[in-house]
Amino acid sequence: MADALPIAEARSLVARARAGDFSALEQLYRAYERPVYTLARRLTRSSDDAEDVLQETFLEVCRSLKQWRGDGSLWGWVRTIAASKALMRYRREKLREWEPLEDDAAPASGDLPLQLDLEAALARLPERSRAVVWLHDVEGYTHEEIAELMGMTTSFSKSQLARAHERLRRWLGQGAGG
Amino acid sequence: MSETRHGTSEELLALRDGEGSAWVREHVTACATCAAEVERLEQVRAGLRALPSFAPARDAWPAVLEAARRERRRQRFSVWSGVAAAAAVVVLAFAVLHRSSQPAAVDVALQKAMAESAAMEQMFESLHPDRRALSGQAASVVADLEDQLARIDAALNDTTTWRSDPDRVAGLWKQRAGLLSALVDVHETRASVAGL
Numbered sequence: 001m002a003d004a005l006p007i008a009e010a011r012s013l014v015a016r017a018r019a020g021d022f023s024a025l026e027q028l029y030r031a032y033e034r035p036v037y038t039l040a041r042r043l044t045r046s047s048d049d050a051e052d053v054l055q056e057t058f059l060e061v062c063r064s065l066k067q068w069r070g071d072g073s074l075w076g077w078v079r080t081i082a083a084s085k086a087l088m089r090y091r092r093e094k095l096r097e098w099e100p101l102e103d104d105a106a107p108a109s110g111d112l113p114l115q116l117d118l119e120a121a122l123a124r125l126p127e128r129s130r131a132v133v134w135l136h137d138v139e140g141y142t143h144e145e146i147a148e149l150m151g152m153t154t155s156f157s158k159s160q161l162a163r164a165h166e167r168l169r170r171w172l173g174q175g176a177g178g
Numbered sequence: 179m180s181e182t183r184h185g186t187s188e189e190l191l192a193l194r195d196g197e198g199s200a201w202v203r204e205h206v207t208a209c210a211t212c213a214a215e216v217e218r219l220e221q222v223r224a225g226l227r228a229l230p231s232f233a234p235a236r237d238a239w240p241a242v243l244e245a246a247r248r249e250r251r252r253q254r255f256s257v258w259s260g261v262a263a264a265a266a267v268v269v270l271a272f273a274v275l276h277r278s279s280q281p282a283a284v285d286v287a288l289q290k291a292m293a294e295s296a297a298m299e300q301m302f303e304s305l306h307p308d309r310r311a312l313s314g315q316a317a318s319v320v321a322d323l324e325d326q327l328a329r330i331d332a333a334l335n336d337t338t339t340w341r342s343d344p345d346r347v348a349g350l351w352k353q354r355a356g357l358l359s360a361l362v363d364v365h366e367t368r369a370s371v372a373g374l
Contacts, residue, residue, distance in 0.1 A: 019332035022325060025246060029239055038231040047235065055238045062246040118225045137223045162187035168222060 003075035004031040010074040018065050029058055032075065036082045042134040043086035045127060053089070057082040083135060083149055090128055091151075121171040125164055132160040133168075185212045194219045247324055251303075291351035298358035305365045316364055323364070327357045 005013065005028075016024035033054065040053035060081050068077050122130060128150070135141040135149070136157070143157040150157070185193070189202045194216050198206075206212045330350050333339050340347055 016332075019335055020250060020328035021332060022243060022246065022328060026239060026243070029242060033238075034231055034233055037234045041232045047232075050232070051234050051236060051238060054234055055241055058238070058242045059245050059249075062242070062249055118222070119229060122226065122229070133226070138226050138229075158188055158191075162191055165191060165219060165222065166187050169218070172222075 003073050004035065005074060007070075007074070011070045014065055014068060014070065014074065017062075025062065028061070028074075032078050035075070036078065039079060039082050039134075039139070040086050042122075042138075043083065043127075043131045044089060049086075049089060053082060053086045056085045060085065079139065080149070083139075083141075087128075087131065087149055090131075116171045116173075118168075118172065121168050124171060125167060129160050129164045129167075132157055133164045136161055184209065185215070190216050191219060194223070247321075250328060251324075287348040288351065291348045291355060294355035295351050295358065298355045298362060302358050302362050302365070305362065316367075320361065320364055323357050323361050327354065327361075330354050330357070 003010070013024045013028050017028060036057050037050055037054045040050035040057075041047065044050050044053060057078065061078060064081070068074060116124065122133070125133065131150075132146055135146050136143065141149070143154045143161075146152075146157040147154045185202045185205055189198065190206075190212060192198045193202050193206060202212075206216060330353055334347070334350055334354070339350070
């Protein structure tokens with residue numbers, strides 16, 4: 001996503017918000033509310049979880065505004081906070097979803113593709129696997145950045161992305177070979 | 179004859195992302211199956227990027243604002259004395275250098291206003307405002323007072339205010355003390371009504 005705020009406007013709003021101007025803080029919130037919520041929806045299991053992440057993200061933004069140096073994208077900074085908050089939920093909830101799903105087993109003969117649409121196929125991915133796909137393919141994070149966010153290795157991120165795309169291919173009805 | 183195996187998903191994804199190995203780059207130029215798979219992976223990525231965004235069902239801004247105000251109160255209480263002391267040094271230095279005919283007046287008015295503000299701030303914090311439930315009307319009054327307080331704090335935290343208009347600074351501290359006094363009144367009234 002392109003930054004909703006031009007850099008000059010972002011700097012001005014952040015300076016005012018740091019000085020205690022709540023209307024500037026609200027403008028920041030309104031500018032990033034939807035992209036943060038969308039990211040949170042893609043990385044969490046429910047709309048309630050996503051709303052929690054949205055709120056936690058902006059509380060952290062309020063607390064940490066002084067840490068944004070103004071020399072990079074404000075959206076990039078806010079987005080990383082949002083991703084961290086969403087991924088932190090996995091650690092808190094101790095999700096155990098790295099075990100292969102049933103459909104990861106070798107395909108049985110006559111195993112028909114599911115013919116899901118992309119939205120449904122994405123939603124069917126395990127949560128952290130979906131997070132890797134979204135962060136890499138949509139948000140543009142590198143495997144190194146994803147590994148750091150998730151506390152995993154770079155090769156782990158790469159293999160999760162590959163496995164997720166293999167699943168998507170089956171579920172989208174796009175068998176190997178096109 | 180070169181290798182006959184196809185590229186793995188990981189290798190083809192790396193190629194899609196512009197990071198493929200020399201082998202896979204060469205392989206894809208000669209293998210229609212792998213070339214088609216890279217094209218398909220590009221299409222999936224484009225499809226993901228085109229998925230619609232979501233809007234939250236509830237507006238989280240009121241909760242964020244309330245938390246931001248709490249945070250501001252906490253920060254103000256913990257740092258105000260340091261800011262005030264540093265600012266006082268600035269204004270006094272300015273007064274001595276540029277207004278040598280009236281340093282005493284600036285000094286006295288400022289010191290008095292800052293002392294009043296400090297006393298009110300301590301009284302306000304001693305009431306533990308974050309722990310009190312307020313009626314809708316009282317909460318609205320408190321929100322308005324705190325917004326005014328935030329604007330004054332912003333002006334006092336801006337060093338240009340001190341440099342360009344030092345006479346105004348004492349007035350701001352006085353206004354600050356007045357607003358804190360009003361906040362104390364609201365919370366004390368609430369405590370009295372509730373029998374706390």
